[in-house]
Amino acid sequence: DTEVTQTPKHLVMGMTNKKSLKCEQHMGHRAMYWYKQKAKKPPELMFVYSYEKLSINESVPSRFSPECPNSSLLNLHLHALQPEDSALYLCASSRVASGPETQYFGPGTRLLVL
Amino acid sequence: GESVGLHLPTLSVQEGDNSIINCAYSNSASDYFIWYKQESGKGPQFIIDIRSNMDKRQGQRVTVLLNKTVKHLSLQIAATQPGDSAVYFCAENIGDTGRRALTFGSGTRLQVQP
Numbered sequence: 001d002t003e004v005t006q007t008p009k010h011l012v013m014g015m016t017n018k019k020s021l022k023c024e025q026h027m028g029h030r031a032m033y034w035y036k037q038k039a040k041k042p043p044e045l046m047f048v049y050s051y052e053k054l055s056i057n058e059s060v061p062s063r064f065s066p067e068c069p070n071s072s073l074l075n076l077h078l079h080a081l082q083p084e085d086s087a088l089y090l091c092a093s094s095r096v097a098s099g100p101e102t103q104y105f106g107p108g109t110r111l112l113v114l
Numbered sequence: 115g116e117s118v119g120l121h122l123p124t125l126s127v128q129e130g131d132n133s134i135i136n137c138a139y140s141n142s143a144s145d146y147f148i149w150y151k152q153e154s155g156k157g158p159q160f161i162i163d164i165r166s167n168m169d170k171r172q173g174q175r176v177t178v179l180l181n182k183t184v185k186h187l188s189l190q191i192a193a194t195q196p197g198d199s200a201v202y203f204c205a206e207n208i209g210d211t212g213r214r215a216l217t218f219g220s221g222t223r224l225q226v227q228p
Contacts, residue, residue: 004157041221043218045215045217090157100145100163101207102160105158105159106157107156108156108157110155
């Protein structure tokens, strides 16, 4: 089983709202990732968690706040977003964050900021 | 920074033909490559991978070729089917210690004509 699940599938929020995206995997993977994908563009890395610790933050604005409560869960807390933050947010996981490891992606959350 | 790029943004083939999708990379430190398929509204789906110590790897109807001399990667799909229609991304994994994140190419849209 190589399934990564994400909720919600779709999210519409205003610029003053606070919302959270959730990601879950039960493959025993110890590395989890958040990517942002704009229309007709490739995914761009936002954050990497390795063994529940944040290891990479790709200079993401503080209005995006990641959290890894345990090895199976990854959250992305959203606050005071801008319309240009509208995108598909993808979660991925891999066995570990070091070495050549395949990353498996979830279906994504399509976010619209009004 | 260095990036992974694709030669053709859109490839149109007839059902039953073979498809070849190309990708150029420029980072000689890349040691692991993955091809992903992304259908509309879905997350990237792993197709096949290859490590830099190999030059060819075969899967079911797919073959990945790696030419490290010219830093070129290709995905061959045999007997292309309508269900193969999607955007295909190559991704490179750079071997720097502690930084195992994927860098995606710009993507090629494959259109299969029935």
